[in-house]
Amino acid sequence: MELHTCAILDNHPVAPETYQLTVHCAAASQTRCGQFADIAIPGKKLRRPLSITDWTDNTLTFTYRVVGEGTDWLSRQHQGELELLTGCGNGFDLTAFSRDILLMGGGIGCAPLLGTARQALAQGLAVKLLLGFGNPEQALFQKELSGLDVEAVYCYDSLGENVAQALVRLGWQDLPFCACGPLPMLRAVCQASQAPGQVSLEARMGCGFGACMGCSVQLKERMARVCKDGPVFHRKEIVWEHLL
């Protein structure tokens, strides 16, 4: 983890209430897709953890939804600098995949999956994505994914199909997966799939670097801090009754 002061390069809407932010930042401590950065918001005590959508040697890109005063403030920043704590969390472990990978996301939980898809392709994996949103207007990354050698399927609550239902319809229950999204969606895909999988959890965080235990959750055999030990855990470790 590192503290950085980063210049805002771009911050534009990509869907209703949803923005994509790119900052200039030496991404040295960014080692895995599925990690996050903690962004300081002036006037707010807690930094806001935002999932990293993609990164280069000197930029970080985030996709985030406006859910409160902090992200609302962020959405109105088009220049200047932000203070970031980078390299947070463990991220997805793509070395666990040998041939196929299915990336499943729900809503803003899709944010880390673009970079994950690129990393998986670079590793030679056959990549499928199953992305669910409330309605077609909210869909993310359609243009970016169309330029990649991946099979991407979108589903929408407004059209009567969620991610778990689409997973069954497509017959992809045997594909090893990474998933990120709301807890009910994560539980539903874990119930529908028989394959090994990694899920990225969300929690209200305090410090973001493992000191306060504010985001700890009870797993099958241990307590784990979502910010430091996670946010990604193997599905076998999750006891849904403890989380929902």
Added chain:
Amino acid sequence: MGTLTVNLSGLELSNPVIAASGTYGYGMEYLDFYDVNCIGSFSIKGTTLHPRTGNRQPRIAEYDGGLLNAVGLENPGVEHVVQEIFPRLQKVYRGKVLANVSGFSMEEYCACAQRLDEQDIVGIIELNISCPNVHGGGMAFGMDAACAAELTAAVRRCVKKPLYVKCTPQCPDLVDLCRRVEDAGADGLVLVNTFLGMRLDRHTGKPLLANVTGGVSGSGIFPQALYRVYQVYPHVHIPIIGCGGVSCGSDVIEMLSAGASAVEIGTQNLLDPMCVPKVLRELEDYCREEHIQHITDLIGRAHQ
């Protein structure tokens, strides 16, 4: 003896800055940011005899002055701390720690304190009778002076190392409790733990914390915590560690002036992981600019 050196019941610290329990993990979470050997000391995560999973999520909320937490003493239990965590910590940290002990019965407190007292890395036993986020223990002992004194005396008989009692500001007569805790054998006091509070969701009207209430911390409570130290100092003869909302070097100076011999910093570590090195620089600058030879000269000067 350096300008910033302080002494707590025979334990010499290179400076008066101690990280408060629950905000510093077991010391290793800050290694990405600085060498933790620069700190005077730190208090380990509140430890109980048996492992505890703590409260449900959400456990954290914020307000303009800081944070509310309701972690609920999540910890892996004293045996895990002694056998797994301390050996790892000793590889990176050369100082002594304050071992924060909590419990739900007198026997539990004593057994946990005794086990920690045996450890080389422990310099002070910090008896936590002030956690507001557990039911039937913690703060229950800290609300009643007779209870607090009885517990202090019991733990005193079990441990050889200096025993400091961390008190709750919720106590209706803190001065009386501190006096009786001193009489019962405490070597020092930590004033104070978090204030009880809550936040509600502005859309639903429901509590933001799953535990409904939480401990209020951060710079917003500093004047109240400072007052508790000022209030108790003339009535006891044992050192006080000032705690509550300390966020910068200037706050440390105020705490010492009110009567503290050292200061714990909590929430500010979480908000700014570089807080400790910044505060130490501010203290060095202050002593140089004000021509202060020993920072201990500031202790209690508000009362002179």
